[in-house]
Amino acid sequence: MSCSSSLILPSISSNGFRRFSPLKLDKSRVFMSSISVGSRIAAVDDALFTDYKPTNAFLFPGQGAQAVGMGAEAQKVPAAAELYKRANEIMGFDLLDICINGPKEKLDSTVLSQPAIYVTSLAAVEILRAREGGQQIIDSVDVTCGLSLGEYTALAFTGAFSFEDGLKLVKLRGEAMQDAADAAKSAMVSIIGLDSEKVQKLCDAANEEVDEANKVQIANFLCPGNYAVSGGVKGIEAVEAKAKSFKARMTVRLAVAGAFHTSFMNPAVSRLEAALGATEIRTPRIPVISNVDAQPHADPDTIKKILASQVTSPVQWETTMKTLLSKGLKKSYELGPGKVIAGIVKRMDRGAEIENIGA
Structure with missing residues (x-):
């Protein structure tokens, strides 16, 4: 079995989410985070999650997973449907209509596919929450990651930033990447x-x-x-x-705008840096594995730097999956459109247990 040949580039309320108990900090690796000016900020150890032991993982897809018709299932669950209403206000148009009805060429564009996948993937979390035993599954998740764009979805899921702030970042990211692609x-x-x-x-x-x-x-x-x-x-x-x-x-x-994850995307970096600098980012409540170095990060300033460099850095998804599997990961859930990530996981470990939660 081979994995898909498509390219995958890449706040839910935290009510009911299990929280990690406080961990002891290695003060030699602590530095100050500067989220706000003029207030005392607790030091954050970026190595807080280094020794994570994965059991259940949420995996979020990225660009290339989109398909006309996605989002239709989400309309049956009020909390999931509400995300599209909130998204429409931020996007300034009916994102749900494009998700469900297309046209495909419009949905496939970088500027639309990225926010559409972000919203649909978080809607899938709400679909899971609404089903019997769903909240227990969500509570059991102790690590998450997403493929390129999906890293933003994973960070929103962990409460690192709000649903709205994440969508604004993803919207800008798609626009900046499209503009960079148009330049060469x-x-x-x-x-x-x-x-x-x-x-x-x-x-x-x-x-x-x-x-x-x-x-x-x-x-x-x-x-x-x-x-x-x-x-x-x-x-x-x-x-x-x-x-x-x-x-x-x-x-x-690949049907993408240009050479993603290379220096061709350099023009997008400064725009992302500015947007990330103006966004409140908090320490994720569980480890989020970065595409850049296949490691979890806890310090908000480090997360901002990682996200800015992500568009010009190769995606280390193979290393991420190998690491999770070698650390004893028992079950994964792919949340959002498509089943590409499931194909990748099965390619790397035929015995791996993974469930798709669509929206």
């Missing part, structure tokens, strides 16, 4: 059937034939046999032309 001719392609070392050699071979503006790199370490490469269009074309000689099973050009 770039693209992405999935390489199917090679390990990461061979994909790197394929990239090296392609880079020998193009100028600096068209260089390529691995941008998304999804799972064994599926890696996404980003870069200039000529570099991507060189990758596609050489892939068979490297014994790749196939290549799939």
Whole structure:
């Protein structure tokens, strides 16, 4: 079984959520967080969650998981339906209508797919909460992460920021990434059937034939046999032309705006930094594994820096999943549209238990 060839880029009320008991801080690793000016802020140890022991995980999808019709199921659950109403006010148009009715081309755009997936994934949490035993499942979750965009969803789930603040960030993120993509001719392609070392050699071979503006790199370490490469269009074309000689099973050009998770996205970083700087971010109540370094972070300022650098950094999803599984993860839940993450998890461990909660 192989995982999907699609690229996945990437406050619910905390009432009823189980909270971690206070942990002792290693003062050698403590530094001050500056969320507000003029008030004394408790020191936050960024290594608070380093020794986490995962049991049950919530996994949130990213760009590429969207599909026309998503959100329809959420309308049967008042708390889930309410999220779309709140989203419409922030977006300034009927996001739910686009989710349910499309058109597909509009929903697939970076500026719309990212907020649509964010809202639909958090609506899936409310669908789960409403079913018998759902709150118990939510209470049992002790680690979470999301694929690129999904990292924002995971942070909202843990109370690191409000639903509204998260949606505003995701909206801006989608717009900034679209603008950065429009500024240069770039693209992405999935390489199917090679390990990461061979994909790197394929990239090296392609880079020998193009100028600096068209260089390529691995941008998304999804799972064994599926890696996404980003870069200039000529570099991507060189990758596609050489892939068979490297014994790749196939290549799939991705329907995205441009070379995500590379330096092509540099113009988006300053806009994200400004928005994140103006957003209140709190320590997550459970570990949220970062796409940048496959580690959990507790310090709000560190989380802000990680999120700003995430758009230009390769997605370390393969390492994240391997780490969770090696640490003894028992069950995962994929919340939101699509079943791509389930395919990745099963690719890495056929015996892994994972359940999809759609909306």
